[in-house]
Amino acid sequence: MITISERRERESAKKFVLRVLIDNIINTHLLPGEKLNEPELCQALGVSRTPFREAELDLAQRRLIEIRPKIGTYVSFIDAELVEEVRHLRAVLETELAEMACEKLSQADIDRLWENVALWQLYISRAQEDKIFSLDKAFHQLLYCQCGRPYWYELVEQLSPHFDRTTVLSFRCRPASAILQDHIDLLRAIEQKDKAAARAVAGQHMQRYTENISAIRKSFPHYFK
Known part of the structure; x- marks a missing residue:
């Protein structure tokens, strides 16, 4: 069952569909290999087929779904090589960012x-996975913005669903x-x-995927390409 957040003010139908589908792919409410039921999803999202199909094309370009003509559209399996490329890119950017933060951040920034x-x-003690993930994303976004590199973050975000x-x-x-x-250190x-x-610390943090990948593959082998 997918989760549908509220449509934002002035958010186009396509952007709304795109955001909701990406969120559900990341959180595996839409499973790798699952076929997308277009009529059902359009009804659930309250949109017509045109913005839905426009969003699908965008997702296909990002390699998050696979469109098979005359067969259907499917959520892409996890591509470990692509994930590693995204991890490597983030490692390069975020080690540089960590050094910049030492110069740029005020105490008020650090307090945030x-x-x-x-x-x-708090949410680790409650085992609330969705909250933990949102806070992880927010921590990194805030660091990029505080260092004056919001465009770096936008670029990373285009690829991040594979890593996320x-x-x-x-x-x-x-x-x-x-x-x-790692965040504390x-x-x-x-x-x-x-x-x-x-x-x-930033380099070590981005190495966590390499440490975790064996456990992830063992627990979810059917999610991988």
């Missing part, structure tokens, strides 16, 4: 990031506490303006 960490700790799907799965088979500890390094330590 600590507030995110405090909420992480494995992040969600990792929360189901590996403790999220290690990721949270990064903030401590930034507060101390220790650029070398900040870069090291």
Whole structure:
């Protein structure tokens, strides 16, 4: 069963469909290999077929779905090689970002990031996977924006659903506490303006996928290409 958030003010039908489908693919409410039922989804979303099909074309370009002419449209399986490329890109950008943060962030900026960490700790204790994932995304987005690199974040976000799907799965088979500890260690390094330590923590953080991939594959082998 897919989850449907409220349509945002002035959000076009296509963007609404795109956002909802991406969210459901990431959170595996739409499973890898699952066929999309267009009439049913259009009715659930309250949109016509035209914006739905426009969103499908966008998703196909992002390689999140596969359109098979005269057969149907299917959610793409996880491509481990593509996920690794996204991880590598983020590792390059975010180690650089961590060093920049040591120079750019004010104490007020750092306090906002600590507030995110405090909420992480709350939702980990409650095992609320969706909240943990949202906070992880918010932490990184805030860091990009505080460092004056919102466009970097936009570029990463175009590719991130492939990586995000494995992040969600990792929360189901590996403790999220290690990721949270990376955030804590990064903030401590930034507060101390220790650029070398900040870069090291950021690099380690983006290496978590490599550490988790075996557990993810073992727990969800049928999700992979």
